Amino acid sequence: MLQKLFKYGAVSLVVTPFSLILLTIFFNVFGWSELVSNLLAVSISSIPSYVLNRAWVWKKDGVISMRYEVVPFWLMAVLGLIVSTALVAWASERFDFVGAVQLANLSGFLLLWFAKFLVLDRILFAKPREEPEPA
Numbered sequence: 001m002l003q004k005l006f007k008y009g010a011v012s013l014v015v016t017p018f019s020l021i022l023l024t025i026f027f028n029v030f031g032w033s034e035l036v037s038n039l040l041a042v043s044i045s046s047i048p049s050y051v052l053n054r055a056w057v058w059k060k061d062g063v064i065s066m067r068y069e070v071v072p073f074w075l076m077a078v079l080g081l082i083v084s085t086a087l088v089a090w091a092s093e094r095f096d097f098v099g100a101v102q103l104a105n106l107s108g109f110l111l112l113w114f115a116k117f118l119v120l121d122r123i124l125f126a127k128p129r130e131e132p133e134p135a
Helices: 002-029 034-057 066-094 098-124
Strands: none
Touching (some): 002 034
């Protein structure tokens, strides 16, 4: 469990800066709204997050189940997106500084980080239980 938690954290350490860089580019360089910038940054960065978590952290291979893996994973990403977008909108109204927007984005995902780990470990990527052999 500890090894999975460490790897899950490592995936976050790779994907989070990627998401923040995208957010910065979309917001500062392209001049898109904070909401559109956040939506795109989260959507794009969720792809490597899913792939790395599935393959490296939980060592799942083979057929990908849209119903039992992809859709629930994206729903958790959407929940994170909703929370982070609300915080990004709040920060952008109060502060004229991209760092505040980035911090708001990061805070939203940190709020759900551990809960998401538990869902991934216990439900989404859980190994099937072996049935006891009849006596």
